[in-house]
Amino acid sequence: MEITAGMVTAIVCTGMLVVFLALILLVVLIKFFGLASGMTGKQSGRENQPANVQEKTTPKAAVPIVAAQPVTNGVHPEVVAAISAAVHAIGEETGTKLTVTGIRPRRNRKATGRSAWGMAGVQENTRAF
């Protein structure tokens, strides 16, 4: 092949165009397949809905127990129990009497997109990098 400016331009433009076309086609196919499998997932989710509704109604009976606790700002009772147990354990270890007076969720969660536990997990897994 003779080297001319036109030939070089043609190779460069064709090359970039084909690379983009091939990968755009893959984007479309994967998007389409992802949507299709997502719809299948939603359908199977809907089939299970009645059972979920029943499950959701059951925990309401436990609400009065939580109401006896200090200010928890709607934090799940299991989380309250876990935090209280952890505080109690530390109190026993150090020999001091610690009391949980209130638990509230962190307000800056949106800034990182993760909960404190999620952040700790990601920190642990990406520390090597």
Next chain:
Amino acid sequence: MEVFLDTVSNLWTESGFMAITWQQLVMLCVSGVLIYLAIVKKYEPLLLLPIAFGMLLANLPLAGLSADSEGGLIYYLYKGVKMGIYPPLIFLGIGTMTDFAPLIANPKSFLLGAAAQAGIFLTFIGAILLGFDFNEAGSIAIIGGADGPTAIYVAGKLLNDTSSIDIGTIAVAAYSYMALVPIIQPPIMKLLTTKKERSVVMQQMRPVSKTEKVIFPIMVTLVISLMIPSAAPLVSMLMLGNLMRESGVVDRLVKTAQNELMNIITIFLGVSVGATTTASKFLQKETLFVVFLGLIAFSIGTAAGVLFGKLMYVVTKGKVNPLIGSAGVSAVPMAARVSQKVGQEANPANFLLMHAMGPNVAGVIGSAVAAGVLLSILL
């Protein structure tokens, strides 16, 4: 006594000491430096060490261990490079070790992988301007793909005995720059982005089902092989390896492909590619041009990825961190780690690693496609 002295004299005159040239001595020093970099600095040691030792072997006078010494050990090992066998087998092993889930979860990452290939095609122009012919320019430009096996595959197909450069030079430049990704990329990334852009925290990716992971390699193989048949050897082997991994039914084959097979091929590939770098081809100005153009290719690829990332940042109204674009140059997983590190410098609560892995593995497919395009046009 006379016989003894004659024998010693003959041994001396026929030894390598008498036949060695100053150019070969320089090459032995170069190979020594590369061995040092591989062992002490740990610059891509898995490949740089055998390549450097191959270079040492090729420049031993009278040993017949260069890749073009017909009948020698390396001559036959080199057939695997020349016939395009080793790089696809390396890709098979890479496929068994690659998780494409970040790419499937965010398929737009493919666009970043495509944009970063601009380094290949723009460097092609630079190589032509420096006086290389089309085949040589294509072999140099593919260094911008930041993918060692792809660079060796393309150079093996495009270069011949009359070429002014050899595969070894391309391989050494490609692997050296891949090892230098943490040094080359950050200044370019910081130059092209604002702190606000670098601080963007991306949304968590959706989970990917096993069905999607199994369909993905089959889909990619079909699409790429039908569009660009010359990219099929690389892409199909990469995807076969990945299908074996994701299917979960051939664990024995997966273990072999990612360990024994990969290691054997790495040794053969490294030594035989290194053995192409004889003094007559390596010690000339064209080698310096290759080193210079390789750096340009890497830099342009990084810049193009980041600039396309900025475009996605604007289009998505700030949901995409442009730093993940630089990972589109391939160099798995080093380039993704660099995105993570630079992102975390701007915002310590930022974790871009998995987001950058999408463009990173897209870059592997993108550079294989670019290689196929170059081969189909230039061969």
